[in-house]
Amino acid sequence: MATATQALRGPGAERRGRMLTLRRRRDERTGRTPRYDLIRRKRPLAGVTCLFSLLAFAQGLVWNTWGPIQNSARQAYHFSSWDIALLVLWGPIGFLPCFAFMWLMDKRGLRITVLLTSFLMVLGTGLRCIPLSDLMLKRRLIHAGQLLNGLAGPTVMNAAPFLSTTWFSADERATATAIASMLSYLGGACAFLVGPLLVPAPNGTAPLLAAESSRAHIEDRIDTVLYTEFGAVCLIFAATLAYFPPRPPFPPSVAAASQRLSYRRSFCRLLSNLRFLMIALAYAIPLGVFAGWSGVLDLILTPVHVSQVDAGWIGFWSIVGGCVVGIAMARFADFIRGMLKLILLLLFSGATLSSTWFTLTCLNSITYLPLNTVTLYASCILLGVFLNSSVPIFFELFVETVYPVPEGITCGVVTFLSNMFMGVLLFFLTFYHTELSWFNWCLPGSCLLGLLLIVCFRESYDRLYLDVVVSV
Secondary structure (H helix, E strand, O other): OHHHHHOOOOOOHHHHHHHHHHHHHHHHHHOOOOHHHHHHHHOOHHHHHHHHHHHHHHHHHHHOOOHHHHHHHHHHHOOOHHHHHHHHHHHHHOOOOHHHHHHHHHHHOHHHHHHHHHHHHHHHHHHHOOOOOOHHHHHHHHHHHHHHHHHOHHHHHHOHHHHHHHHOOOOOHHHHHHHHHHHHHHHHHHHHHHHHHHOOOOOOOOOHHHHHHHHHHHHHHHHHHHHHHHHHHHHHHHHHHHOOOOOOOOOOOHHHHOOOOOHHHHHHHHHHOHHHHHHHHHHHHHHHHHHHHHHOHHHHHHHHOOOHHHHHHHHHHHHHHHHHHHHHHHHHHHHOOOOHHHHHHHHHHHHHHHHHHHHHHHOHHHHOOOOOHHHHHHHHHHHHHHHHOOHHHHHHHHHHHHOOOOHHHHHHHHHHHHHHHHHHHHHHHHHOOOOOHHHHHHHHHHHHHHHHHHHHOOOOOHHHHHHHHHOO
16 A cells, blocks of 8 residues: 555646546546546547557567578578577667666657657668678678667567556556557567568579579568568658657546656665566566577477478467467456466466477477477467467566556566576577577476466555555
8 A cells, every 4th residue: 555655646646646536536426428538539549559569560570580581591691500599689689778768768758769769670670671792791781780670679578568557547458568568479470470481491402503593582582571671660660750649638547647766766666676576587587588499499490300481380370379368368357457476377387388398399209209290389389378478467467566666667677687588598599509409498497487486476466556446
């Protein structure tokens, strides 16, 4: 109660929260449609959510461009395994200035931050499209473009709870968070589908002249993908520049109208909260490992004789399933409030079992488990469903646990930790990429650790208390 009450303190915050409460009580007594609802219907919710979701989708698509077509990229641009791992690694490296973006969001609002993010993506995708005959310079520009796209990651990964609190009421927040955050994963999933379908796999048995012709054809198809992604990002940037409101005309809830802690006090609160650190590690370790594993899924499945196209379909359906289930779980959490920990326990139990199944299947020479397309599809898709669908549930639980810390700062810290673990894992992959069984074992180990941390976590709902109890 103390935390929720403190959130209303500050210049103007108490007055705004009291006015919102009095208006709701008056409308309930008179039986008329609340003024809040009339205003909220006029708000451009669909436009704001759609633009942000498209931006997140494009960022995930660009980040995962190279992993699904790594065999083709090797022949077209003479990429090595180190290059492929580094192209994926630029995503977590782009999170190093994460807190600068969170400060910008806290001080200047979502519009300025989204415009800067989309502009970085325009520059990044544009660099990759510059036609050059020098392959060395071309590879450097591709790496630079991936880094600029990685710098857009902090906003698209962290701003979903900030957007949902700013624009949506308490009974819609989890769903809005799920939609805004899951679209980035869906973009990465579509890269598994678009890349292998548009870019042909190399033919290693062709004679020299045919191989050169195949290399030129592959390079042309890769250029088509890069130009298409550049055009899509430019359209999103133009739409954002023309229309993206900084805030709604009226706060949708008491929590949205209340004042938050300062930037410095927020970090002190987060770092001194043991419960937050516990649940943050439960998110960061398994999700970071899974993100790195997904980014090089083709590299992992190649030793077990899985084609580039099959690896793309496996990655696609695993992430799409997680997006669908994640939105459904978030909608369920909006109806049944106070059940976030139970949902996470169920999801991580399934993730631990499915990741163990996949790892043991890849060791079929020792475990004698059947290794075929059905088992690989089933285990990978289940793993993606359980882990990806937990992301919006985690985000809502983070904000509830440390409220009134601003949503952007809270999620910025946990996604920074997740990308740090992902970066460390991919860093080791650049040195130990000849034998990848150790990489597969990281999956069940991280999921089991996350499950144990969730079991020990004691949940609380300070923001929900403010909206449901204080506003009544």
